[in-house]
Amino acid sequence: MKEARSVKRRGYGLLGGLVLLGALGPVSARAQHGHGESTGPHRGTPTAEQRERGNELVRIVREVTQRYQDISVALADGYVPRFGCVSGSHEGAMGLHLVNFPLVGDGVLDARRPELLVYEPLSRGRFRLVAADYLILSEAWHQTNEAPPELMGQLFHLFESPNRFTLPAFYTLHVWAWKDNPQGTFANWNPRVSCDAFDGQNP
Secondary structure, rough: OOOOEEEOOOOOHHHHHHHHHHHOOOOOOOOOOOOOOOEEEOOOOHHHHHHHHHHHHHHHHHHHHHHOOOHHHHHHHOEEEEEEOOOOOOEEEEEEEEEOOOHHHHHOOOOOOOOEEEEEEHHHHHHEEEEEEEEEHHHHHOOOOOOOEEOOOOEOOEEEOOOOOOOOOOEEEOOOOOOOOOOOOOOEEEEOOOOOOOOOOOO
């Protein structure tokens, strides 16, 4: 599969989702708790080729997001905070998502252009980059594809609607390139990430 995958859009499915995403306004001044509504990909033990491609995806993510370790650079490049600091009751947390709306809206999955960046809140209003996140709305994807999306051999997770993000059903793939995740490099939740230091203030 190519690194970049275009999705033709018909009607207002994707645009409607972007309107909802943009209408959420500023980041919530609280951490969000509770279980995610995701349906994870089910595969057996990965093959050597799948592991190699997964390692390559992590390498690419680290290369293209290295400069975003300084969160001010991400903000200057058009990534904006949404959803507050997302945490689960026992799975761990995702963290604070910064969304690049033009990338969400272009209908392309490209390893070198993640739609979201994920940061862990630290003390004194600091944020540490922990992951990249790729996202596409389910309706837009399935207009031209029967199978779920994947990127360099990694299947996306489906968040059905309704969901905690008030979005239409969407597919997402987290890549924990900057913080080890005992649940797996491409899992949604990371038990080593915490929202405890999040004070509701935008970066």
